[in-house]
Amino acid sequence: MSGLIGQINPGLLLILVGFAGCLIPVQRVRQALMVATPVVAILMLAMADRGTDLATASVIGLDLVLYKVDSLSFIFGLAFLIASLLNAIYALHTDDRLQDGMALAYAGAAVAATFAGDLMTLFIFWEITAVSSVFLILRAGTKAAYQAAMRYLGVQIFSGVLLLDGLAYVYKSTGSLSLEAFTSFDQPGAKLIFAAFAIKAAFPFLHNWLQDAYPKATVVGAVVLSAFTTKLAVYAFARMFPGFEMLIWIGAVMTVFPVFFAVIENDLRKVLSYSLNNQLGFMICAIGIGTPLAINGAAAHAFAHIIYKGLLFMSMGAVLYRVGTAKASELGGLYKSMPWTTIFCIIGAVSISAFPLFSGFVAKAMTMSAVATEGYVIVWLMLLFASAGVLEHSGIKIPYFTFFGHDSGIRVKEAPFNMLLAMGMAAFICIAIGLPTIGGFGYGWLYNMLPCTVTAPADVCMISGKEIKPYAPYTVDHVLTQLQLLMFAVLAFILLKRFGLYPPEKPGTILDTDWVLRKPGYSMVKWAGTVWGKAGPALTAFFGRMGARTFEKIETTFSPRGALARGPLTLSMAMWSAVLLGVVMLVVLLAS
Amino acid sequence: MNLPPERDSSGRFVKPEQDMPQPSDHDMHPMSRLLFGWVSSPRTPMVLLVLTLVIALGLVLIDFAVNRHEYLDFANANGFYAIWGFVAFALAVLSGWPLGKLLRRDEDYYGEADTTLQDVEQDS
Numbered sequence: 154m155s156g157l158i159g160q161i162n163p164g165l166l167l168i169l170v171g172f173a174g175c176l177i178p179v180q181r182v183r184q185a186l187m188v189a190t191p192v193v194a195i196l197m198l199a200m201a202d203r204g205t206d207l208a209t210a211s212v213i214g215l216d217l218v219l220y221k222v223d224s225l226s227f228i229f230g231l232a233f234l235i236a237s238l239l240n241a242i243y244a245l246h247t248d249d250r251l252q253d254g255m256a257l258a259y260a261g262a263a264v265a266a267t268f269a270g271d272l273m274t275l276f277i278f279w280e281i282t283a284v285s286s287v288f289l290i291l292r293a294g295t296k297a298a299y300q301a302a303m304r305y306l307g308v309q310i311f312s313g314v315l316l317l318d319g320l321a322y323v324y325k326s327t328g329s330l331s332l333e334a335f336t337s338f339d340q341p342g343a344k345l346i347f348a349a350f351a352i353k354a355a356f357p358f359l360h361n362w363l364q365d366a367y368p369k370a371t372v373v374g375a376v377v378l379s380a381f382t383t384k385l386a387v388y389a390f391a392r393m394f395p396g397f398e399m400l401i402w403i404g405a406v407m408t409v410f411p412v413f414f415a416v417i418e419n420d421l422r423k424v425l426s427y428s429l430n431n432q433l434g435f436m437i438c439a440i441g442i443g444t445p446l447a448i449n450g451a452a453a454h455a456f457a458h459i460i461y462k463g464l465l466f467m468s469m470g471a472v473l474y475r476v477g478t479a480k481a482s483e484l485g486g487l488y489k490s491m492p493w494t495t496i497f498c499i500i501g502a503v504s505i506s507a508f509p510l511f512s513g514f515v516a517k518a519m520t521m522s523a524v525a526t527e528g529y530v531i532v533w534l535m536l537l538f539a540s541a542g543v544l545e546h547s548g549i550k551i552p553y554f555t556f557f558g559h560d561s562g563i564r565v566k567e568a569p570f571n572m573l574l575a576m577g578m579a580a581f582i583c584i585a586i587g588l589p590t591i592g593g594f595g596y597g598w599l600y601n602m603l604p605c606t607v608t609a610p611a612d613v614c615m616i617s618g619k620e621i622k623p624y625a626p627y628t629v630d631h632v633l634t635q636l637q638l639l640m641f642a643v644l645a646f647i648l649l650k651r652f653g654l655y656p657p658e659k660p661g662t663i664l665d666t667d668w669v670l671r672k673p674g675y676s677m678v679k680w681a682g683t684v685w686g687k688a689g690p691a692l693t694a695f696f697g698r699m700g701a702r703t704f705e706k707i708e709t710t711f712s713p714r715g716a717l718a719r720g721p722l723t724l725s726m727a728m729w730s731a732v733l734l735g736v737v738m739l740v741v742l743l744a745s
Numbered sequence: 746m747n748l749p750p751e752r753d754s755s756g757r758f759v760k761p762e763q764d765m766p767q768p769s770d771h772d773m774h775p776m777s778r779l780l781f782g783w784v785s786s787p788r789t790p791m792v793l794l795v796l797t798l799v800i801a802l803g804l805v806l807i808d809f810a811v812n813r814h815e816y817l818d819f820a821n822a823n824g825f826y827a828i829w830g831f832v833a834f835a836l837a838v839l840s841g842w843p844l845g846k847l848l849r850r851d852e853d854y855y856g857e858a859d860t861t862l863q864d865v866e867q868d869s
Contacts, residue, residue, distance in 0.1 A: 294863035
């Protein structure tokens with residue numbers, strides 16, 4: 154029995170229950186399913202054997218591997234499943250069939266894609282993540298959300314099309330659809346697949362779909378969205394492009410530029426979206442380094458990040474749910490009415506800022522060490538700058554302007570119990586995997602799940618030929634330097650605030666690359682529409698007149714009453730026609 | 746009534762005075778009083794500043810006592826992380842002034858300002 158259950162991709166279960174859930178009208182029954190399914194899925198994953206093709210299928214001559222677990226996919230899949238459980242609990246206060254179902258199906262698609270054993274299977278679930286997640290934005294029910302959802306869907310589907318295109322090249326040149334890592338961009342399909350992943354991982358200049366769509370999603374939707382799409386892309390990069398030097402630099406740029414946007418952004422859910430971008434940068438950079446330590450760093454960071462970023466989105470969601478806005482300029486002093494939310498938000502904030510004893514610290518330390526060991530000095534300095542930047546926007550700005558700072562006078566009820574429960578569970582994980590290992594409890598649990606362990610290393614750990622060594626985050630050096638960095642940054646905050654040098658939170662729209670699409674791009678389309686509206690009928694009329702005139706000319710020449718029909722020519726015409734036909738027949742006869 | 750938005754002493758926009766609910770602490774959550782009662786004390790900002798300063802400088806002092814072994818030589822310098830953290834943070838925050846001027850537009854720039862989400866509590 155356990156053998157059979159261990160052979161079904163847990164993602165498929167989530168997708169099926171998710172789609173079925175959209176049809177169940179009874180709230181309690183539906184939500185019980187939404188909570189129970191991830192738990193069952195985690196048990197299924199625990200039963201699965203590692204490193205073999207657990208489920209295969211043959212479709213139109215393609216051999217698909219529907220379920221394969223190894224140490225790299227395991228940690229991502231597990232993080233996705235835990236996130237989907239927390240999300241289901243967080244959503245219990247709402248009664249929205251479509252949102253409940255699609256949230257689970259979306260999580261399922263991400264899990265199924267993670268455990269896909271070939272490119273075609275990956276592609277199929279890649280697309281399901283796009284289609285199911287768009288409902289989480291649409292359900293917000295505003296015009297802005299509708300328009301953002303359409304832009305989001307366009308971008309996501311485009312990524313899928315690129316992936317399909319790329320995998321076709323791979324299949325044509327190698328005859329297989331295996332997920333084997335690329336070694337250079339010259340391999341057929343490598344660039345296309347890279348671009349497909351790059352869109353979903355929100356690379357610089359391709360990033361803005363994220364900050365456009367996530368803050369416009371529903372309260373629950375933004376929490377759900379924050380976990381899956383981008384980390385699936387990170388997983389895909391770790392699987393297929395480990396050790397590509399270009400990723401180091403792209404990742405470093407990704408960590409730095411969102412810091413500046415996050416400082417001036419007023420919508421705190423958008424600040425979190427920029428922060429999400431910055432965190433992805435650390436993971437992408439680590440994958441570019443590609444040593445076992447770095448791959449471990451990326452995986453650990455992804456795991457920790459899914460939980461603490463979810464927690465931060467949950468706390469801002471709770472505020473948005475009670476107050477009706479998540480704008481820094483309108484909030485403040487909420488600790489007086491939402492103490493539990495405040496505590497959980499602070500735990501998320503210190504985790505993402507990588508304070509020792511919290512999950513961000515044990516995860517980020519590996520990436521930083523890997524970058525330093527490989528001698529990328531400038532990249533290392535950029536990441537260090539970004540670490541201070543994270544503290545600014547996620548560590549201080551989010552909790553300070555919401556819960557402390559200027560008292561807005563807003564008094565609301567504390568968040569609903571289910572929200573607090575989900576936040577509490579996430580906060581517990583943030584601390585549990587960040588503590589030093591004492592009696593089997595602490596970061597050791599996370600580190601034992603990492604892809605590159607001595608006992609069962611994933612394929613990706615071998616590419617650089619580097620040795621796999623155990624890593625210890627809690628050394629005097631690490632703790633001391635990290636605390637120095639953070640405490641002096643905090644000191645800078647207090648001083649800047651005291652001297653009035655901290656820029657005030659102002660309402661407004663911050664321009665980003667989406668401006669190109671939404672202003673000149675939209676204007677171009679509108680202009681083209683207007684031009685076509687006028688030019689279309691004119692062109693039709695012009696060609697109509699041309700046609701009529703040509704027909705008239707032909708008629709006056711060739712019709713029975715036309716110029717050619719008159720006089721003795723008619724007879725010779727008939728003669729010549731007969732001669733020509735005869736010649737053609739002769740040629741055909743000789744040729745055959 | 747469409748009064749121009751006012752700013753408070755820290756430069757943040759607030760609603761006109763008469764529309765502002767007067768903040769009062771009598772309806773504070775009991776848990777808030779227990780956990781964060783100290784926040785509203787007038788001495789808190791100064792205490793926090795001094796505390797942070799002491800911890801921060803203490804960390805630099807410890808740095809002189811510890812012989813660190815980093816892969817990158819310059820990072821071994823005493824207080825390197827302290828300076829980098831302070832400067833990076835200040836740079837990020839101060840860049841907010843010119844960047845805000847450059848990139849901030851009206852809230853309704855894309856014609857989609859403020860609409861209430863469907864799943865936000867309705868009586869809020």
